[in-house]
Amino acid sequence: MSATHEATPPTSELNYLNNGWTWQSWLLTGDHKRIAMLYVISITVFFALGGLFAGAVRLELITPQGDMMDAETYNKMFTMHGVIMVFFFLIPSVPATIGNFLIPIMVGARDLAFPKINLLSWYLYVIGGFCGLYAAAVGGVDTGWTFYTPYSSTYSNSAVIATAMGAFVAGFSSILTGLNFIVTIHKMRAPGMTWGRLPLFVWAHYATSLIQLLGTPVIAITLVLLMLERAFRIGFFDPALGGDPVLFQHLFWFYSHPAVYIMILPGMGVISEIITCFSKKHVFGYHFVAGSSLAIAILGFFVWGHHMFTAGQSTYAGMVFSLITFAVAVPSAVKIFNWTATMYKGSVSYETPMLYAMGFIGLFTIGGVTGVMLATMAIDLHLHDTYFVVAHFHYVMVGGMVMAYMGGMHFWWPKMTGRMYPEHWAKLSAGLVFIGFNLTFFPQFIVGYLGMPRRYHAYPEEFQVFQVLSTAGASVLGVGYLLPLIYFTWSIFKGEKAPPNPYNAKGLEWTVPSPPPTENFRIMPVVNEEVYAYAEQHEEKALV
């Protein structure tokens, strides 16, 4: 089916991993694949750290009295959990790792358009991460990841500036990654790789990159103004200085709502790839799945005010935001319907990535429909800032994005490392994650509707049963996440050698060796078949 196959070099030849062993060859590399691996390592560290903070929060909430740690420590724990998970794990998660690794290969290029800028993004991410760690080391920060003023700018006695600086610097890392992707996708596609032949993973990243470019600078300047207000009392948001605290919320959510789509769109791209591969079928409604990514990215900029229905925002503005929020639910639903339809008359097999993908569909659907509830202004009156909201966005972020990230890591692990992971352990961990996740977060929907506010260190006794269930689930979830860490590490050294295309999947990345050579292709590819041409593959086989 492909001429590049014939040119596949023997595995003994150089690939991106064994091409140089020095520190410099990694830390000064321009190779997108090596940078992706640097990201994999660094975001895993932050994921573990964020997970530890979450663990502390969950342990504290077993009892209603707030007796494990004092209120200030608890507030710092959930703040650090939020800051680290949002800015240092979720936002870079899929784009900077799997996206970085695959986008040039998927479009048929030797590298991203600007390899040095790609490396710079990683360094910015690391510097931002160190700012965050510094903040944690000097006593932590207790503003909540949302940094609402005037608490953050005037009243808090914690390391607000260091944390905001961390998020600010990491923001530029995100901008530069998005910039690199858009230029690469526009200008560096292989001959024959038309827009209609781009994998949906690439489409999803294109939409994500647009948000990164247009949204991130707004939070960057907002954080700068916040830091100025805190450091020099240059007033922008504090009413004591003549400012409006609601303006901060507007500017914050102008980025941070679209940022939710930065977190979920790449995951949707991963799911599209996995479902088509393990159903052996062309994605149902390719153009609609691709278009819905763009629709989400653009509509996503019109909905930020739904975080402020009870914040003293005008009810009329709220009405507009609510309406568009309902509208943005539609393209997400379109994706779910199309994925489901892709399985129709397919040949479905249940390897680990597919388990994660099916888990994603279920959990993301729940996250989506509860989002529709919260978009309803009257219901938000009751549910805003309760555990219902916490459960909702964890269903989207963890049930959606983390499931997709895990699914994607399993799917492309053989490609990235040249080794197979142990399938039985992986299936076990996928099951644990699914069960543990639901046990952790489903009770929070109920306790939220009962009226328990979020960010509460101590709480009325009648909510305890739900919090205990949640903590129990979190421990299962924790085991589910630890297992892959262990068997992935094991597989690098002891795993079975992976063939170039272990799943008989379509796409340029499966035509190159595992792991790919430094410049990805020995012979630059020319694309002359449709995307996801699984049926053609079989016709070809039949002819042979």
Add this chain to the structure above:
Amino acid sequence: MEHHVSSTRLYFGIFATLMVCTFLTVFVRMNLGIKSIGIALSIAVVKATLVILYFMHVKYSHVLTKLAVWIAVVFLGILLVMLSMDYASRDWQYHEPGWEKQGVLKN
């Protein structure tokens, strides 16, 4: 590479127009004493457009570049308009029914 090279004359022509615009906007404010947001910002928009079209060569550029400029304008517009929407309509809902009939009180 075949790329458009603008003539020196064109550059100086644009420069002269920009200067005239700057003079005009200052003249209106300082000599005529008119503080007008409309006039000042309209002149600024004209100047910015000239710089974008000619100094930044957008007039002779790829459609993608033109698209990028429009995206910048549109998304800046989204930010400003949707933001103002809240502030403009904030107090509408707090008026008790029938208050407007009470009329203007003369002190």
Add this chain to the structure above:
Amino acid sequence: MRISMNKTLPLLPESASDIAPEIDLLMLAETAFSIFFTGLIFLVVAYFAIKYRRKSEADTPPHIHGSLMLELAWTFIPFVMILGFFVWGTNVYFRAYSAQPNAMEIFVTGKQWMWKVQHPEGPREINELHVPVGRTLKFTMISEDVLHSYYIPAFRMKKDVLPGRYTYFWITPTKVGSYHLFCAEYCGTQHSGMIGTVHVMEQSEYEKWVSGGDESMTARGEQLFSQYGCVTCHLADGKGRGPSLVGVYNSMVKLQSGVVVKADESYFRESILNPRAKIVEKYQAVMPTFQGQISEEGLLQIIAYIKSLEKEEEGGTPQQ
């Protein structure tokens, strides 16, 4: 103090206000809608996964590109359905946040980490709220420091309490009992301690409670009004250096700039703290600022007094 709990259905909080059943009904409808769609997706995925499971590596699934009719159907049908929820939900929300006539007033001041309430009749309370059943209440709220949010789950109602600006909501309690009061907007270390109890009482009991003999807000406001010397300029006959305040509340005031504004609570607050922001037509900007001199509670008392000036004049000839 025992908090009233919903015993028949422990998954729903107690429902004790006029909008609570409406929000519950809306929630019920959306839950049904959600279960239908989620269930549909789950079932179809499970069915396809089993029916079309891979039987051999040589399976040859057909090449299906998609279907325009299906795409249009599952784009527009869900959209129209959720539009219904939008209209319904927005309707209820507007009623909850819009002004209601003849409401009894409650003044709330939030500060780290307590809720202070003043009743016009005089009683003041901290982290508690006593209200009569069946009366429409108007909450006027302000914060002394950071953002807070006044949240009564049994009423299905919350509204952020901001520094520097009044926020309001209107609600009618419908059931006697004691309910949780929470701060829902994160406000610092003891955020989870900024809680209290709302006591909804029978009208007669409430009247007994409220006539505790404390001085009324209006009376306190009147004292402040003379203590800060407001009375020397704001003469009732309008001949003072400042405009008369009799009957001004809820009227339209013409400013020097020609703009006409509504004299509501926010207007009075701004005029006390930043007198030069809005100068009434035909008056000079001579009033000093009282920024930082009067507490938020004191401001509410003065405003209550100014509002009462209107009521006293009702029936009589308005002084102009």
Add this chain to the structure above:
Amino acid sequence: MSEHAAIAHHHHSEEHVAHQFDNALQQYESGNLGMWLFLLTEVMFFGGMFGAYTIYRAWYPEAFEIASSATNIPLGAFNTVVLIVSSLTMALAVQSAQLGKTKRLVWNIILTMVFGTAFLVVKYFEYSEKIGHHHFPGSSFVWETPAPREVQILFCLYFAMTGMHALHMIVGLGIMTWLLVNAIKGVYGPKYYNPVEVSGLYWHFVDIVWIFLFPMLYLI
């Protein structure tokens, strides 16, 4: 993928073409698009402050009018002229590179830097004047006539916006220095002038920001 697979066409022999690109045209277009996307983010970066300005201007119209009369219009106008001249020399620098006139390129870069520096020097005097009058917001802020808090908000915006703009100018001067060194070495010519052009785009963008800041902070 294809029986007619393309032959690898690395144009490593072609000067200045980085390894990931097929040819100079692809590199040129990528660089150009990259800079335009970066400017897109810059627009939104300043956009946040423009949003704050819009809101507070609508909230405190009188205070803003009083405060803007404290800004020095002649100095602001002078700086506007200086920046427009520097934009002209920058445009001429790009043209010189396109035409391969290295000497003219070097001189235009130098002129651009001179005018850019002049802008910053004037800005320095404006800042010291304001700080001398205690118009820098914060604890040292003094405003005699009415509504100091509201007036202070304008000065907060003034210093944040012009400060952020000045920071961009300083970065621009850094880029110009790098361009100058390469231009003297004779790196740029009709076949390779992309760095000059994209640096020019950045420089013009900073100019455009000032074109809006001038009326917003000085004139109205």
